[in-house]
Amino acid sequence: MQHGEIVTDPVLVEVLRGDIVESVHRGAVAVVDAAGTPVLSLGDVERPVFPRSAVKAIQALPLVESGAADAYGFGDKELALACASHNGEPAHAALAAAMLARAGLDGAALECGTHWPGQFEATLALARNGGEPSDLHNNCSGKHAGFICTCTHLGVDHRGYIAAGHRSQELVREAMQSVTGARHDQANSAIDGCSIPTYAVPLNDLALGFARMTTGEGFSPERARAAKRLMAACMAEPFYVAGTGRADTRLMSAAPGRVFVKIGAEGVFCAALPELGLGIALKSLDGGERAADVIIAALLARLVRPTDGDLADRLTEMAHPPVRSRKGVPVGTLRPTAALG
Amino acid sequence: MQHGEIVTDPVLVEVLRGDIVESVHRGAVAVVDAAGTPVLSLGDVERPVFPRSAVKAIQALPLVESGAADAYGFGDKELALACASHNGEPAHAALAAAMLARAGLDGAALECGTHWPGQFEATLALARNGGEPSDLHNNCSGKHAGFICTCTHLGVDHRGYIAAGHRSQELVREAMQSVTGARHDQANSAIDGCSIPTYAVPLNDLALGFARMTTGEGFSPERARAAKRLMAACMAEPFYVAGTGRADTRLMSAAPGRVFVKIGAEGVFCAALPELGLGIALKSLDGGERAADVIIAALLARLVRPTDGDLADRLTEMAHPPVRSRKGVPVGTLRPTAALG
Numbered sequence: 001m002q003h004g005e006i007v008t009d010p011v012l013v014e015v016l017r018g019d020i021v022e023s024v025h026r027g028a029v030a031v032v033d034a035a036g037t038p039v040l041s042l043g044d045v046e047r048p049v050f051p052r053s054a055v056k057a058i059q060a061l062p063l064v065e066s067g068a069a070d071a072y073g074f075g076d077k078e079l080a081l082a083c084a085s086h087n088g089e090p091a092h093a094a095l096a097a098a099m100l101a102r103a104g105l106d107g108a109a110l111e112c113g114t115h116w117p118g119q120f121e122a123t124l125a126l127a128r129n130g131g132e133p134s135d136l137h138n139n140c141s142g143k144h145a146g147f148i149c150t151c152t153h154l155g156v157d158h159r160g161y162i163a164a165g166h167r168s169q170e171l172v173r174e175a176m177q178s179v180t181g182a183r184h185d186q187a188n189s190a191i192d193g194c195s196i197p198t199y200a201v202p203l204n205d206l207a208l209g210f211a212r213m214t215t216g217e218g219f220s221p222e223r224a225r226a227a228k229r230l231m232a233a234c235m236a237e238p239f240y241v242a243g244t245g246r247a248d249t250r251l252m253s254a255a256p257g258r259v260f261v262k263i264g265a266e267g268v269f270c271a272a273l274p275e276l277g278l279g280i281a282l283k284s285l286d287g288g289e290r291a292a293d294v295i296i297a298a299l300l301a302r303l304v305r306p307t308d309g310d311l312a313d314r315l316t317e318m319a320h321p322p323v324r325s326r327k328g329v330p331v332g333t334l335r336p337t338a339a340l341g
Numbered sequence: 342m343q344h345g346e347i348v349t350d351p352v353l354v355e356v357l358r359g360d361i362v363e364s365v366h367r368g369a370v371a372v373v374d375a376a377g378t379p380v381l382s383l384g385d386v387e388r389p390v391f392p393r394s395a396v397k398a399i400q401a402l403p404l405v406e407s408g409a410a411d412a413y414g415f416g417d418k419e420l421a422l423a424c425a426s427h428n429g430e431p432a433h434a435a436l437a438a439a440m441l442a443r444a445g446l447d448g449a450a451l452e453c454g455t456h457w458p459g460q461f462e463a464t465l466a467l468a469r470n471g472g473e474p475s476d477l478h479n480n481c482s483g484k485h486a487g488f489i490c491t492c493t494h495l496g497v498d499h500r501g502y503i504a505a506g507h508r509s510q511e512l513v514r515e516a517m518q519s520v521t522g523a524r525h526d527q528a529n530s531a532i533d534g535c536s537i538p539t540y541a542v543p544l545n546d547l548a549l550g551f552a553r554m555t556t557g558e559g560f561s562p563e564r565a566r567a568a569k570r571l572m573a574a575c576m577a578e579p580f581y582v583a584g585t586g587r588a589d590t591r592l593m594s595a596a597p598g599r600v601f602v603k604i605g606a607e608g609v610f611c612a613a614l615p616e617l618g619l620g621i622a623l624k625s626l627d628g629g630e631r632a633a634d635v636i637i638a639a640l641l642a643r644l645v646r647p648t649d650g651d652l653a654d655r656l657t658e659m660a661h662p663p664v665r666s667r668k669g670v671p672v673g674t675l676r677p678t679a680a681l682g
Contacts, residue, residue, distance in 0.1 A: 015607070015628060017391055018532065020391070020541050022541075023607050023608065024626055024627065026367075049363075050361070113668040115667050116461075123468075124468045127464075127468035127469050188361065189359065190363075190672060190673065191670070191672040193667050200361050266356070267364065286364055287629070326479060326534050327454040328454075329536070331532040331533075331534075
């Protein structure tokens, strides 16, 4: 990566305290259609970006395509959880355990690592009850349950499924490469927070991948069906994709079936607008999640405004969250810059 | 603030996953001596920045100068806590309560707002014991206890001490204005997280203020003594300035009595090197604390290297913290860029 490329990304979000700008966030945005035609480009959309968890719907394709999802009777909730970065709320952890139980396994099969629930209230409740977190509370436990179920259905030993050389990750890599059209190999890989490989891919290719996921263009009929089923499951059960108060859940709940969004760590979002046939990928350059939340809301508002002003207004409101004092009093605001239109 | 000024700040920190840059942080740095002569300037050091909690040592001057600290028998620990953004660990909350008890008051007098302890382990312990946080756990409770004790000692009603028009905040504003030489008025003010006014001041003026705090140059003898006493208290009791694992505590513990540092919210640090007579102020432009931690460590390493290579090496190591997976395995690193020297 060239330093010169980094510096071209514009300021997309301002953080105001009173009426003075306190902090700013830069970022890059790619919006393309399924033919790869750019609809909107801000900043450097050809620089490789680790999508992290934003591509979980693509990573879940083998779960459906292998027949595992049907064999284990997974419905929308299970498929949404397989695409999720969830809060570790009780319902999330319980559903991940139930998915593994269908394969005759339990949380001990997970290799994603343990952390306390992402939702603070869930952490407090667990601590107050004398509990400890397990791998089931890991925000990636649904995705990993999906990996494991794919293995057991295919008759592959699931142990070590997080390694790049395991059949599980070979299937994931094939899906990622074919959907985005970008190379996925040792040279652009690193290790994700949940210990599986992650690959740095240009935002343009990620956006193209999600335009294809929502339209099925360029896919085999089987893949097109699997992609639409996963996207539909997430839009039908947005709580299971993230959880209480989270941007993914709020944005998908604002327009049921019409907006797909998925956050990734370090300020990434991938998204799709099925009605418009568009795919979206963005990164807050400093990795700031608060900025990514504002960028995706402002961007979706801009894209849907010509066809749905009411939805655009609600999204615009979500793009201006308040900054509060410790007493909960609003003392400032976040806001998108003019670059986001 | 002009948009054009913001964009000049250089990339100061890179976040690597594997050997690929995943995220970057820009920032500005001012290092000056007590005459105001610049030693190092990176980015726009004339743009006003809210210093937030980084100026608590200046805000604590009235506590010492009024005679309240002596009247209530405050030693290094109490003065360090008055300058602190602490973790809300049991020792922090208990000392804040003890300070208020000297004035015949308790935590109910605090007007800073309640939040769970900043240290996750302290939050877990509180929840496991069936406890709830109070204003004493607020990271600013020591500063507010200092404000209240100053009022009671001066015979001023402490109620409403957080308001800009209260005698308490007038004393704070006079100290801030006189030490930094920058204006502090309605036009550059907003409300801090703990509900008191905060004023946007150029980094150059903040750095000058801390060069004066550590040298006493340009101060009355009384203020010079108060400033040195507060800085010495923080350096003698760095646990009470922040707490377990925090950058302030680790940096001041690395070179007892030779390094003063204080973080502020939204990526700010103010610091001083008494031996070199230098003041430092910096801001991570996106407000990222992880970047501010790297910038201050790298900057201190650069400044002390000519006179203490061993200390510089230890500080340089602190400027390269690992990025870890959920299993605790290192999968990347943060690092300062060449701009930090």
